[in-house]
Amino acid sequence: MITANLWRLGTVPEAIPLEEAATSADAVMVLTVEAAPDDAERVHRELQRICGDQLTLEMVADLLSPDELPEVKQFGEGGHIRKVSSFGVRPLATEPKGDSGLVFEPIEFLAGDRWLIYHWQPCRAYLLGYAEPGDAEAQSRDDIENEVAKRWVDQGGQTPGDLGVLFLYELALGYTKARKTLWACLNDWEQEFYSHPTERDPIEFVKPLTELHRLHGQLYRRLAGLNVPRERADSGWFTNVHLGATALRVDEIIDRSLRNLSGFSDSLRQSVSLTQSYATVRHFALAEEQKKATEEQKKATEKLQHRFEVGAAVLLVPTLIAGIYGANTSLPGGGHWSGFVAMVILMVVGSGTAYTLLERGRGPDQVVTQAARTAPVNEPLS
Secondary structure, three states: OEEEEEEEOOOOOEEEOHHHOOOEOOEEEEEEEOOOHHHHHHHHHHHHHHHOOOOOHHHHHHHHOOOOOOEEEEEOHHHOEEEEEEEEEEEEEOOOOOOEEEEEEEEEEEEOOOEEEEEEOOEEEEEOOOOOOEEEOOOOHHHHHHHHHHHHHHHOOOOHHHHHHHHHHHHHHHHHHHHHHHHHHHHHHHHHHHHOOOOOOHHHHHHHHHHHHHHHHHHHHHHHHHOOOHHHOOOOOOOOOOOHHHHHHHHHHHHHHHHHHHHHHHHHHHHHHHHHHHHHHHHHHHHHHHHHHHHHHHHHHHHHHHHHHHHHHHHHHHHHHHHHHOOOOOOOOOOOHHHHHHHHHHHHHHHHHHHHHHHHHHHHHHHHHHHHHHOOOOOOOO
16 A cells, blocks of 8 residues: 655665655655545554654645646645646557547655655546546556656656656656647548548537547646746746756646647637538538429429329310210211211310410410529619
8 A cells, every 4th residue: 555665866766665664864755655535544644654743634635635637735834845736648549440538647746855655546538439537547657657767867866856856757748649649630530521421411520529629628627737837847846856957848848738739729629610611511502402302393293283284184175075976966977977087086186276275375384484583683773
């Protein structure tokens, strides 16, 4: 639950049994805690034996409780004890067509005059396509601690503040990779947008942008919470920092990442506007297709109706003639084949005449109707 290491100037950390751990004037006592917030009292008793009465239960409880966003708190007289919450981040991308997103690894520090306590919080994964964050396994903690140990020797770290700044620097190196992941996801979206057929539903394009916006917000808010003014880089996070150049480098990485993410936000808004324009064009195209389909359907209906009208009129004449010849009256040719021939001739001539008259009468009406549709409307003179 608690491990102890002595960090001396110019040497790699030395692991020591917890029962032998004690602060020293020529070394920094580093204590790593793995515990839940409910264990705060028990952890406080163990740590107070090493760090002294200046370490309070409030500090330990704050250390073990995860913070939503990075922050810096001051304890003790003059704020000489600092509680700093930071985070590491790594991109998550599995191939082929696997989950993509960011995994955040929060870490909290408590730094006194000759001791530094730190506690890794549970990892949280924010993945594209998932509404809520999920748990993730820690992968880079050992690598970070090993790199910090190397820089401690190379740069001549001396104080808990130096060690804290070295941790912040190693964590900050992952911020560049994280924002590059966001840009890569946006670039993939653009490629998909321009290469996909136009029949695709615009809502399918909006959803990935919404998820990218959420992911961008998670990274940006954490960086903004960690950021300090440039002139306070060597004292804004930890006190008694001798590695001022490293502290400035951390602040520079954070500032550059924030500027880059602001540019990403602008590009994201442009992509949303592009999607809105596509949706508008798609809407008009669908409306035009529906209009054409309606007009064609109307024409087909009118044509069918006219055919029924012509058929009824053509059949009406023979029916009329047959009815006349079937009447019980005297008619020319009655009772002879000449009367039958005359009836058939009258039916054919009458039907043909009716058909010709109907078709001729339909033509001018259509021309007039079409002209009325296309003719400009003259506004009255004022």
